[in-house]
Structures are given as structure tokens and as C-alpha cells.
Amino acid sequence: MEEPGPHQLRMLQHFGLTPATDLPDIGCGLGRLAFECASYLDDDATYTGFDIAPVAIEWLKENYAPRLPGFRFDLPEVHNERYRPDKELGPEEVRFPYDDDSFDMACAxxxxxxxxxxxxRNYLREVARVLRPGATAILTFMAIYPGEHEVRHAGRAFIPxxxxxxxxxxERASTSMGYALALIREMLVEAQLEEFDLLKGSWHDPYMEFTPLTHGCDLVAVRGP
Ligand SMILES: C[S@@+](CC[C@H](N)C(=O)[O-])C[C@H]1O[C@@H](n2cnc3c(N)ncnc32)[C@H](O)[C@@H]1O
Incomplete structure (x- = not known):
């Protein structure tokens, strides 16, 4: 399978990313997608990385931001058991530090x-808020499909x-979460995000035939309000 960065870029292109797009990358990590966007986006496009991991964001701020004028990296002070155990503000309370209607596309x-x-739920509402009207967001989940029982990933079961x-x-909060597809859809509707495509993740089936659109996790393409 293709490396994650080039693959993510290609998925976004498939769903409408162009070199002129203003793109926030929610949970940008160490910059796998930022690396690809650095040579893909035009000078007047923007890439905004947002992640709670200080090491990642500090590194990207130091090494990417000074060389790439349209690139910005933000570190929200959000609690996560694994990545940010010292913070109190939960992800359900965060407001993205971006104006309403400020992006052409978003991804997580x-x-x-x-x-x-x-x-x-809050992140989906925030994605909807910062997207320009009708703009696309690409979101991935570990989705549990109707009729799937005792689902396992890498040998470990998803426990309800x-x-x-x-x-x-x-036993650990917010670690390796899976969400029923019905609940994901309910949360999307609540956030006023309209699903227009769903790619079932290859993690469900080791024998799944690989195509250029095969993604590891379940990928939902939605339109903002
Ligand atoms: C599996 S990594 C994926 C990183 C990147 N999207 C990629 O595909 O390479 C998950 C990332 O989500 C970030 N993360 C976890 N909780 C978050 C939150 N509440 N808000 C923003 N980022 C979060 C972690 O710090 C980590 O960098």
C-alpha cells in the first residue's frame, strides 16, 4: 500500500482538493500531509495543521512555518489521556481558533x-462552522457496520x-475508539454535515481488493451547511 502522506493527498484530490485550496488538517500529527501539501499547494493557498501533540506542532512550527508562508500550525490546549494528560479542557469544549466560513475543504x-x-460531536460542529458554505470535509473513523460482531483490529477486539x-x-479513555456507523451518521446530521460518500476501510477485511481509493480506516466525505 502507498505511504500515508501521498495517499491522503490523493484522496483529498479525488474529493476536490486543488492547489488553491485553504485546508485545515485536524490532528495533523507529524506533518505527513503537510509534507505533501508543501509541494502541491500554490503560494496563495493555505494549509493549517491543528494537533494537541506539542512535540509535533513545535517541530512543524520551527521547520515548516518559516519556509512556507501559507502554512500555519496550532496547538490547542486539549486533554487526551495518551497525548495530553496534563490538560483540563476536553475536546468537547474546544473552539477551533478559526473564523466561521474560512476554509474550502477540511480533513481529519x-x-x-x-x-x-x-x-x-463538537469537532464535527466545529468543522461545519469553519467550512465555507457547501465545502467538503474528509473524515475517517473506525466504523462498526450493522451486523458486525466481535470486530477486531490487529487482533484486539472492539469492546462495546x-x-x-x-x-x-x-480501561483507557479515548484510546482506539470505534463508532457504530449509525452513530457516526447521527453525529454528522446533528452537525449539519451531509454525507455524500463512504469508503469502507480495508481494516474490515484483509482480503479486500485494493483500488486507488482503498483507505485503511472508514472514510466519510461530507458537505458542510
Ligand atoms: C494516528 S495520529 C494521525 C496523524 C495524522 N493525521 C496522520 O494521518 O499522519 C492521531 C493524531 O491525532 C492527534 N489528536 C488526538 N486527539 C486530538 C484532538 N482532540 N484534537 C486534535 N488532534 C488530536 C494526535 O496528537 C495525533 O497526532
Whole structure:
């Protein structure tokens, strides 16, 4: 399978990313997508990385931001059991530091695995708020499909913890979360995000045929209000 950075860029291009796009990357991590965007986006486009991991954001601020005028990196002070245990503000309370209607497209790759249900609900509302009218967001989840039972990933089962909510590590908060597809859809509707495509993740089926649009996690393409 392709490296994650080039693959993410290609998925975004498939769903409408152009070199002129203003793109926030929610949970940008160490900059795998930022690296690809550095040679893809035009000078007047913008890439905004947003992540709670200080090491990642500090490194990106130091090494990317000075060389790439349209690139900005933000470190919200948000609690996460694994990445930011010292912070009090939960993801359910965060307001993204961006104005309403300020982006052409948004993405969140492999982030909601680390976010509580109320945090996901808030992040989806925030994505809807910062998108320009009708703009696209690409969001990935570990989605549990109807009829799937005792679902496992890398040998470890997703254990139900509440209605539609699963975790591979139920003893640790917000770690390796799975969400029932029905709950994801309910949360999207609540946030006024309209689903227009869903790619089932290859993690469900080791024998799934690989195509250029095969993604590891379940990928939902939505339109903002
Ligand atoms: C599996 S990594 C994915 C990183 C990147 N999107 C990629 O695909 O390379 C998950 C990232 O989500 C970030 N994260 C976890 N909780 C977050 C939150 N509440 N808000 C923003 N980022 C978060 C982590 O710090 C980590 O960098």
C-alpha cells in the first residue's frame, strides 16, 4: 500500500482538493500531509495543521512555518489521556481558533480514534462552522457496520462501552475508539454535515481488493451547511 502522506493527498484530490485550496488538517500529527501539501499547494493557498501533540506542532512550527508562508500550525490546549494528560479542557469544549466560513475543504485523518463521543460531536460542529458554505470535509473513523460482531483490529477486539461506542482499550479513555456507523451518521446530521460518500476501510477485511481509493480506516466525505 502507498505511504500515508501521498495517499491522503490523493484522496483529498479525488474529493476536490486543488492547489488553491485553504485546508485545515485536524490532528495533523507529524506533518505527513503537510509534507505533501508543501509541494502541491500554490503560494496563495493555505494549509493549517491543528494537533494537541506539542512535540509535533513545535517541530512543524520551527521547520515548516518559516519556509512556507501559507502554512500555519496550532496547538490547542486539549486533554487526551495518551497525548495530553496534563490538560483540563476536553475536546468537547474546544473552539477551533478559526473564523466561521474560512476554509474550502477540511480533513481529519485517523484522529477520531482518539476522541470521545462528545469530543467527536463538537469537532464535527466545529468543522461545519469553519467550512465555507457547501465545502467538503474528509473524515475517517473506525466504523462498526450493522451486523458486525466481535470486530477486531490487529487482533484486539472492539469492546462495546456504550450505545454505538466501542474501544479496543476500554480501561483507557479515548484510546482506539470505534463508532457504530449509525452513530457516526447521527453525529454528522446533528452537525449539519451531509454525507455524500463512504469508503469502507480495508481494516474490515484483509482480503479486500485494493483500488486507488482503498483507505485503511472508514472514510466519510461530507458537505458542510
Ligand atoms: C494516528 S495520529 C494521525 C496523524 C495524522 N493525521 C496522520 O494521518 O499522519 C492521531 C493524531 O491525532 C492527534 N489528536 C488526538 N486527539 C486530538 C484532538 N482532540 N484534537 C486534535 N488532534 C488530536 C494526535 O496528537 C495525533 O497526532
Amino acid at each position: 485523518f485517523e484522529v477520531f480514534r482518539h476522541v470521545s463521543p462528545d469530543g467527536v 462501552v456504550s450505545e454505538g461506542v466501542y474501544s479496543r482499550f476500554p
